[in-house]
C-alpha cells in the first residue's frame with residue numbers, strides 16, 4: 001500500500017484539527033485566570049532564568065483575505081499610537097511586579113504587522129520594554145515583517161534597537177493565487193526587502209509560506225519554492241492554510257470551490273518539503 005493510501009486508511013484526510021500558533025490556546029482561556037493570578041505568576045519568576053517577551057501589534061494597513069491572525073485594518077496611525085501608549089502603561093505596571101534582576105533573553109514582535117510602526121514608535125516601544133526588562137548580552141530580537149509595509153528607515157530603526165532575526169511574510173508568489181487571497185506582493189519588492197535586511201546586518205531570516213491556498217497546484221507551488229530558495233532564507237515556515245471563515249470573516253472573500261482538497265494539500269506539503277530538503 002502506498003504511504004498516501006495508508007495515511008488515508010488511518011483517517012488522516014478526514015481529521016479536522018484546529019490551527020494554533022499560541023500556547024495556551026485561545027479556547028482554554030477563562031475568566032478563572034485574571035489579573036491576580038497573572039501578578040502572582042509574574043512575581044514568582046526566577047530572576048536567574050531570562051524570559052521571552054512577545055509583543056503583538058494588531059494592526060495592518062491591508063487586510064489579506066486568507067489571514068486568520070488577530071488584527072484590524074487601519075489607514076491612520078492614530079489607533080497604533082494610542083496602543084503603544086497602552087503598552088507603555090502596562091509595562092509600567094509590570095515594573096512593580098517583576099522580580100528584581102530579571103532579564104530578557106528573547107523578544108518577538110508579531111502581528112498583525114509590526115512594521116506598520118514608523119521609526120519613532122519603533123524606538124519608543126523597544127526602549128520602553130528594555131527599561132522594564134533589560135536584555136541579556138546575547139538576546140534575540142525577532143520581528144515579523146510585511147515586505148510591502150516596510151522601508152529602509154524602519155529596518156534601520158529596528159536594527160538600531162537590536163533586531164537580529166527577521167521573519168518575512170510571503171505565502172505564495174503566483175499572481176493568480178495572490179489575487180485569490182487578496183494579497184498582492186511582487187517578487188521584486190520581496191527581494192528588495194531581503195536585501196535591505198541583509199544590508200542592515202540581519203543574519204537570521206525566516207520566510208512564511210502557506211500550502212493549500214486557492215488555485216495552488218504543484219507547478220505553481222514549485223515556482224514559488226524556487227523563488228524562495230533564490231532568496232536563501234535561513235529558516236522556513238510552511239503553514240497549512242486554515243480556512244475558518246466562521247472565525248475570520250474576511251476569509252468569506254475566498255472561493256472555497258478553488259481550494260485544494262485534502263489529498264492535494266498533502267501532496268503540496270510533501271512536494272515543498274522534498275524540494276527544501278534537497279536544497
Ligand SMILES: C[S@@+](CC[C@H](N)C(=O)[O-])C[C@H]1O[C@@H](n2cnc3c(N)ncnc32)[C@H](O)[C@@H]1O
Nearest residue numbers: 067068111112113144145146169208239241242
Ligand atoms: C502576522 S502574519 C505575518 C506578518 C506580516 N503581517 C505579513 O503579512 O507579512 C503571520 C503568518 O501567519 C500565517 N497565517 C496567517 N493566516 C493563516 C491561515 N489562515 N492559515 C495558515 N497560516 C496563516 C501566514 O504565513 C503569515 O505570514
Ligand code: SF4
Nearest residue numbers: 060063064067111112
Ligand atoms: S497576513 Fe499580515 S498583512 Fe495580511 S492581514 Fe495578516 S497580519 Fe495583516
